[in-house]
Amino acid sequence: MAGALVPRLAVSHLTKRFGQLLANDDISLSVLPGEIHCLLGENGAGKSTLSSCLFGLYRPDAGSVRVDGRPIELRSPADAIAAGIGMVHQHFVLVPAFTALENILVGTGRGWRLDLAAARRAVRALCARYDLALELDRPVAELSLGEQQWVEIVKALYLGARLLILDEPTALLTPVESAKLFRVIMRMAREDGLAILLITHKMAEVMRSDRVTVLRKGRLIGTAATAEVSRDQLVRMMVGRDLASPRSEPRTGPATPLLRLAEVSLRDADGRRHLDAVSFELAAGEILGVAGVAGNGQTELFETIAGLRRPSSGSIYLAGTRIDGEDPAGIAALGLGHVPNDRARDGLVPDFSIAENLLLGQQWQPPWRRGWLLNRPAIRQRAATCIAEFAVAASGPEALVRRLSGGNAQKVVLARELAKASRVLLCNQPTRGLDVGVIEHVQSELLRRRAAGCAILLASEELDDLFSLADRIMVMVGGRVVALVDRPATDLATVGRLMAGQAAA
Amino acid sequence: MLADLLEPAIVISVLAAALRIATPILLAALGEVVAERAGVYNMGLEGTMLIGAFVAYFVTFQTGLASAGLLAAAASGALVSLLFAFMVVTLQVEQIVTGLAINLLGAGLSTYALRAAFADAATVPAIGFMPSLPLPWLAGLPVLGPILFEQKLLTYLALLAVPAVAWFLFRTRMGLELRCIGENPKALDTKGLSVPARQYGALLFGGVMAGLGGAFLSVGSAARFVPDMTNGRGWLALVIVIAGAWRPWRILAAALAFSLLDALQLQIQGVGLKLPFQLLLALPYICAILAMILLRPRAGVPAMLGVAYRREDVA
Numbered sequence: 001m002a003g004a005l006v007p008r009l010a011v012s013h014l015t016k017r018f019g020q021l022l023a024n025d026d027i028s029l030s031v032l033p034g035e036i037h038c039l040l041g042e043n044g045a046g047k048s049t050l051s052s053c054l055f056g057l058y059r060p061d062a063g064s065v066r067v068d069g070r071p072i073e074l075r076s077p078a079d080a081i082a083a084g085i086g087m088v089h090q091h092f093v094l095v096p097a098f099t100a101l102e103n104i105l106v107g108t109g110r111g112w113r114l115d116l117a118a119a120r121r122a123v124r125a126l127c128a129r130y131d132l133a134l135e136l137d138r139p140v141a142e143l144s145l146g147e148q149q150w151v152e153i154v155k156a157l158y159l160g161a162r163l164l165i166l167d168e169p170t171a172l173l174t175p176v177e178s179a180k181l182f183r184v185i186m187r188m189a190r191e192d193g194l195a196i197l198l199i200t201h202k203m204a205e206v207m208r209s210d211r212v213t214v215l216r217k218g219r220l221i222g223t224a225a226t227a228e229v230s231r232d233q234l235v236r237m238m239v240g241r242d243l244a245s246p247r248s249e250p251r252t253g254p255a256t257p258l259l260r261l262a263e264v265s266l267r268d269a270d271g272r273r274h275l276d277a278v279s280f281e282l283a284a285g286e287i288l289g290v291a292g293v294a295g296n297g298q299t300e301l302f303e304t305i306a307g308l309r310r311p312s313s314g315s316i317y318l319a320g321t322r323i324d325g326e327d328p329a330g331i332a333a334l335g336l337g338h339v340p341n342d343r344a345r346d347g348l349v350p351d352f353s354i355a356e357n358l359l360l361g362q363q364w365q366p367p368w369r370r371g372w373l374l375n376r377p378a379i380r381q382r383a384a385t386c387i388a389e390f391a392v393a394a395s396g397p398e399a400l401v402r403r404l405s406g407g408n409a410q411k412v413v414l415a416r417e418l419a420k421a422s423r424v425l426l427c428n429q430p431t432r433g434l435d436v437g438v439i440e441h442v443q444s445e446l447l448r449r450r451a452a453g454c455a456i457l458l459a460s461e462e463l464d465d466l467f468s469l470a471d472r473i474m475v476m477v478g479g480r481v482v483a484l485v486d487r488p489a490t491d492l493a494t495v496g497r498l499m500a501g502q503a504a505a
Numbered sequence: 506m507l508a509d510l511l512e513p514a515i516v517i518s519v520l521a522a523a524l525r526i527a528t529p530i531l532l533a534a535l536g537e538v539v540a541e542r543a544g545v546y547n548m549g550l551e552g553t554m555l556i557g558a559f560v561a562y563f564v565t566f567q568t569g570l571a572s573a574g575l576l577a578a579a580a581s582g583a584l585v586s587l588l589f590a591f592m593v594v595t596l597q598v599e600q601i602v603t604g605l606a607i608n609l610l611g612a613g614l615s616t617y618a619l620r621a622a623f624a625d626a627a628t629v630p631a632i633g634f635m636p637s638l639p640l641p642w643l644a645g646l647p648v649l650g651p652i653l654f655e656q657k658l659l660t661y662l663a664l665l666a667v668p669a670v671a672w673f674l675f676r677t678r679m680g681l682e683l684r685c686i687g688e689n690p691k692a693l694d695t696k697g698l699s700v701p702a703r704q705y706g707a708l709l710f711g712g713v714m715a716g717l718g719g720a721f722l723s724v725g726s727a728a729r730f731v732p733d734m735t736n737g738r739g740w741l742a743l744v745i746v747i748a749g750a751w752r753p754w755r756i757l758a759a760a761l762a763f764s765l766l767d768a769l770q771l772q773i774q775g776v777g778l779k780l781p782f783q784l785l786l787a788l789p790y791i792c793a794i795l796a797m798i799l800l801r802p803r804a805g806v807p808a809m810l811g812v813a814y815r816r817e818d819v820a
Contacts (some may be wrong), residue, residue, distance in 0.1 A: 055695070056697075057695075057816060076697065077694060077695050077696065077697040078697030078698070079697075080697070081696070081697040082697070087695065089695070093689065093691045093692045093695050094689065094692060095685055095688040095692050096685075096689075096808070097688055097808070098684075098687070099686065102681060103692070105691065106681050106685045106693065106696065107682055107683055107692075107693050107696030107697070108696065109678060109686070110678075111678065112677045112678060112679065113674055113676070113677065113678070114677055114680070114681055145794045159696065317516070339794070346672050431545045
C-alpha cells in the first residue's frame with residue numbers, strides 16, 4: 001500500500017473520556033482505499049469506543065478526523081453517513097419484525113411513498129455484485145445470524161458507504177459463515193476500493209489483513225504492516241506480555257464422583273426431546289468437556305443440572321444427594337456454580353453494580369446480610385477483592401455492569417459462580433467472545449479449581465480449549481451422548497467427525 | 506319485548522348510534538396507535554380529550570362557529586401533547602407517570618376553566634346542536650344511508666382516518682420510520698435520522714386526534730361541557746389500541762364492537778327489559794375486559810413501546 005494514496009480515513013490525536021475513564025487516549029490511524037485494516041485489542045482496549053466516535057455516536061473530547069483529505073466534523077451518524085462511513089455494529093441493529101428489505105430501506109430515500117419495488121431492484125443488484133443470496137422479503141427474525149450479518153453489511157452499502165467499519169463481525173458466525181464474510185470483504189476492498197476497518201481480537205482474522213493497529217487500555221501501541229509482524233509479536237503488543245497456554249496435567253489417584261446423572265431426559269411442553277437418556281459421572285478434580293455443535297442439548301443439560309429445568313425422567317445426584325426436582329437455590333447451596341451460556345441475559349443484571357451482581361443469589365447468606373439488612377461494607381469489600389483478583393477493568397465496586405466490556409462482565413460472572421462452586425462448576429461457553437488475555441485467565445482459573453478438587457463440566461465450541469483442559473470429552477448430538485472418552489484416547493479430528501457426523505440427522 | 510329489538514327501524518338506529526358512540530374513541534385510538542407505533546405510550550389521552558372537549562365548547566360558545574371550536578380543540582390537543590412530548594421525549598420522564606399527570610391536569614384545568622368562565626357552573630349555557638351532515642345521494646340509500654351517511658362531520662373524519670392511518674403506517678416512508686422507532690430506535694438513529702423529531706410528530710398527531718375526540722363529546726353530541734364528561738373514553742381508546750393489535754382496521758373493528766354493545770344496552774334500557782341498569786351500563790366494559798383476557802394479542806406490540814431512547818446507553 002503506497003503512501004501516495006490519500007487515506008480514506010485519517011484520525012489524528014483522538015481522545016474520548018467517560019468520567020474518570022480515558023477510553024481513547026490520543027489515537028491516530030489511517031485507512032487507505034482498498035485496504036483491510038485491523039483494529040486489534042483486548043476487550044476494553046477502546047476499539048468499540050473509537051468506532052462509535054468515527055460513526056458519530058460519541059463526540060470525541062479532542063482530535064480530528066479527515067475523510068479523503070477533507071476535515072469533517074462527526075456530530076451524529078448523519079454526518080458519518082454523509083461522509084461515506086458505514087458501520088456494522090457488533091450487536092446487530094436490526095428490527096426483527098421487519099423484512100430484510102425493510103431493514104435496509106428504512107430511513108433512506110426521499111418522498112412519501114414507500115417504493116418497495118424500486119428498493120428491491122437496487123438491493124438485488126447490490127447482492128448480485130457480491131454473490132449474496134439474501135431473502136429480502138423474509139422477516140429478519142427468521143434469518144440466521146450469518147444472514148443477519150449480511151443484512152447489516154448491505155444496509156451500510158445501500159447508504160453509500162465507502163469506508164466500512166466492522167465491529168467484531170465474526171463473533172456470532174460459524175466458521176463457514178466467517179470464511180464467506182472474509183471472501184466478500186476482500187472483494188469489496190480489492191475490486192471496488194472500499195476501505196475496511198475490521199475490529200477483532202481473533203488472530204487468524206488479523207493475519208489476513210493488510211495493516212494492523214493495536215490498542216491497549218485506550219492507548220495506541222502501534223500500526224504495522226501485517227506481513228511484517230508475527231502473530232506472537234501482535235499478541236505481545238495487544239496483551240503487553242507473552243501468553244502461556246494453560247494445559248491440564250493428568251490426574252493422579254482415584255477420585256470420588258461428585259455429580260452423577262442417570263438416564264436424564266428432558267422434553268418441553270411441545271413434546272420436543274432436548275435430552276435423551278443422558279448418563280455420566282463427574283469426579284472431584286476432573287474436567288469433563290462437552291463437545292457439540294450449538295443447539296444439540298448442551299445448554300439444556302446445564303440448565304437441567306442447575307435446576308432451571310425439570311427433567312422429564314431420570315435422576316441427578318450431587319455428592320450423593322438427589323437434586324433433580326430441587327429448586328436452583330437449594331442446588332446452589334450444595335456447592336454448585338453455573339456460568340450460563342448467555343451472560344448478558346442469564347448471568348447478569350446490567351443495571352446493577354458489580355457488587356450487587358456478585359451478591360446475586362447469596363443475599364440471604366451471612367455475612368452478606370445482617371438480619372433483614374444487607375451488610376454493605378462486607379459486600380463492597382468482597383467486590384473490591386474480586387475486582388482485584390480477577391483484574392476487572394472498572395472504576396470500582398459501584399460501577400454498573402452495563403458499562404463493562406464483554407470480557408470484564410464475564411469475569412464478574414466467573415467470580416460469583418466460582419465462589420459458589422465448592423463442589424461442582426458448570427461452565428457453558430465460558431470464553432465465548434473473550435479475547436486471548438482473558439481466555440488465558442479463565443482457563444488457568446478453571447485449572448486451579450480442578451486442582452482444588454472441584455468437579456467441572458465445561459462446554460465449548462472451541463475444540464482446542466476442550467483438548468487443552470478436559471480430562472474426558474463427551475460428544476453430544478441431538479440431546480444424546482454419542483461418545484464419552486478419555487482425552488488421550490481421542491483426537492480433534494475424531495471428535496469433530498463425531499460432532500458433525502450425526503449433526504445433520 | 507326482546508323481539509322489538511329486531512325491528513328494522515330499531516336495528517338501524519342502534520347501528521347508527523354505535524357509529525356515533527365509536528367516534529370519539531376511534532379518533533383518540535387512531536391517534537394513539539401512531540404514537541405507540543413510534544414507541545410512546547400516551548396515557549394522557551383522557552386528560553387531553555377533556556381539554557379538547559372544553560376548548561371546543563368554549564370557542565364555539567364565544568364565536569358561534571362549531572368549525573372554530575373544532576379547530577381550537579385540535580390545537581389544544583396539539584399543545585397538550587407538545588407538553589407531554591417535551592416531558593417524555595426530551596426530558597425522558599417516565600411515560601406512564603407523565604400520562605397520569607396529564608390526566609390530572611386535564612381534569613383539573615377543564616373544570617377550573619369552566620368555573621372561571623361561567624359564574625354559575627350549574628347553569629352552563631348550551632350551544633346549538635351540531636347538525637348532522639347527510640351526504641348527498643348516499644344518504645338516500647336504503648339501510649346503509651341512515652346508518653353510515655347521516656352522521657356528523659367528525660364521524661366521517663374518524664372513519665376516513667382508518668384507511669388514512671393504515672396507509673400512512675404501512676405504505677409511506679415516514680410510517681416505516683415510525684414503526685422502526687417502536688421496534689428498535691437505534692436502527693433509525695444509526696441511519697442518521699432523528700428519533701425525537703419523529704416521536705414529537707407522532708405525539709402531536711395523537712394530541713390533535715384526542716382533542717377532536719373530546720370536541721365530539723362536547724360540541725358534537727352534548728352541546729355543552731360537563732366536568733369529566735369523557736367518562737373513561739380516553740382509557741377505553743388505550744384498550745381499543747391493544748384489542749386492535751396496533752392495526753387501524755382491527756382498531757376500527759374493536760371500537761365498533763364496543764360501541765355496538767353500548768348502543769345495544771341503551772336500547773335495551775329503552776325497551777324496558779327487566780335487568781338492573783347498572784349491569785347493562787357495565788356490559789360493554791365487562792366485554793372489553795373479557796376481550797383483553799381472551800385475545801391477548803401480543804403479536805402487534807411494538808417491541809420498544811414505553812422505553813425512552815438514549816443514545817449513549819446503547820452503544
